[in-house]
Amino acid sequence: MKSKKNSLKEMLLSGNLMITVVSILLGIIVGAIVLKIAGYSPIEAYTVMLKGIFGKPKYMAYTIIYATPLIMTGLSVAFAFKTGLFNIGAEGQFIIGALVATVVGYFVKLPIGLHAIVVFVAAITAAGLWGGIAGYLKAKFGVHEVIATIMLNWIALYLSNYVIMLEGFKRPNSEASYKIWDTATIGILEKWRYTDPGRMWFKAHPVLQSIFKTPVNLGIICAILLAVVVWFILNKTTLGYELRAVGSNKHAAEYGGINVNKSMIISMTIAGALAGAAGALQVMGVSKQVAILAAMEGYGFDGIAVSLIGSNGAFGCVFAGILFGALKYGGPKIQSAMGAPSEVVSIVMGTIVFFIAMPKFIKMILTVGKRKEVK
């Protein structure tokens, strides 16, 4: 496993933007070919998608709302990556964050503002501990974090379902919990927009009116702040230096006096907290509740893709998250507009990740291209 991780790291740390850009282009091309084979016009499909993303202020707001949790799960995966750990558990940590946010948002009553903060802190603490379990198991018992986090994902899913079904928490006649109190939400002007002055004001500002038809919330601001925090921790603090040192060479780090085991636990805990923040903000800003899940929702797995496309950098994750959010929001529109399967989005994403996995191939293409130029 070691040298494999190193080769990936080399490629990611070298900040080879070219590889990412080429991979994204290849993904879009493969998507076009698949659509063409299936008998749909790729140009029309991509036009529909672009219009579906940028056509109205409302659409753009939705894109951001879709991107918000992905940025944070991406940050979670990227953070663990820097310590040489593969966090496949963002999914489970997201679930725990969402669950705890709803529990605290519903059972605890606090004044507005304070309540939201308490909910957020409780959720990221719980999710951090959840992520920390995988770090602990790796540090103390050598259990591979990929396996541990996969197991923890499923345990989280069933645990969440179990808690949601408990009496007093499950909303009668529904497959979901009670909604959190308004004091715990982070929606912007949620109530005011339905008051008379609110309506009057929005009528005078059509762009804002369009945007505020969506569940606009503070989530994206939190996500960007978290990206800054992640960047700061990794690049400007001793802790970050130690975590990165463990990631680039465990043995050298140990020799240099860094406690490798402790670093792994801390790294997974912070990664868990970041994914938990995604779950918490999703509940506080968009869903206001947690529902019984038959299968994983995929925020964590999407986070892996976001992290990879973002070259595991904090700000890369913001851009990759928005790209993915746009595809996830705009993609399904080809279904209603032209009957083309929206799953082409998964194929495009998969292709992008696939090519990002093999920088050697991309470099080969690029050098072939260059040679031709010279001729």
Next chain:
Amino acid sequence: MIDNIGFILGTTLMYATPLIFAALGGVISENSGVVNIGLEGMMTLGALMGATVGYFTGNPWLGLMCAGLAGGFLAVLHAIASVTFEADQVVSGIAINFLGPGIALFLSRIFFEGATMTKSIDLDSKMPRPLDGIFAQNSFFDLVLNQYATVYIAFILVFIIWYMLYKTKLGLRIRAVGEHPKAADTLGINIYKIRYLSVILSGIFAGFGGASMSLAVVSNFRPTLISGQGFIALAAMIFGKWKPQGAMWACLLFGAAQGLVVFLGGTAVEISSQILAMLPYIITLVILVGFVGKSAGPAASGVPYEKGER
């Protein structure tokens, strides 16, 4: 009472089967030194292919074969990336897990007028039950042994893979490549060929696993059909210490948990099915904690091999 045990055992076998196929795929791939985290995606595409071909041709065997081919096709992509282009195998596997379900749902929408759920295969076109009618209906042996053909195939395959890996020259080569590729190279073994073969086989088996779900356990494909079984198979493989027989026992354990959930769902026993469903994963973690050191995978698993590397 004995009938209840029979029911649980039978359900265990049925639910363990898709896992056994996929886990065997994992075993063979990892023994050659390639991590295959994409089993999930390969299973999903296999399940769709099996159900689709089964529905349109009415022939479950053809469905099973095509499912294997579909899984194999994704495995070829994984092999190209991880063997030829020395990609990060986990990342390539993640890509496969996007591609598999993506392609599966895409095809489903094309074949079934925009639906992500395929139409049901009629009872006659489902996987046959070779021992049907031999035992008295609902007797103990009937409940345990009257299984779909895929169940028997899975167990036979466990034996075949065990024999192949530990008793044949090919198996020795696969293990040599996974354990010490440089030494194997020195002995003139074509590492790329062995790894391609192993990875493609793993995809074919994962495809079978998916189809044994969509052609036997249920009779159609739907988006949540596989949900996580590829990952459980992966865990079973590690749990079973990268050995076919070990993986089989682990799959049976996971299957038994599922069997208990189904059984208790039909009785008045007040144990939350959610808690029960959690058990196999907790057990896996506990056992991994207890068995550390003893359980180590093939040394070169996950490491790309570059010819001439020193």
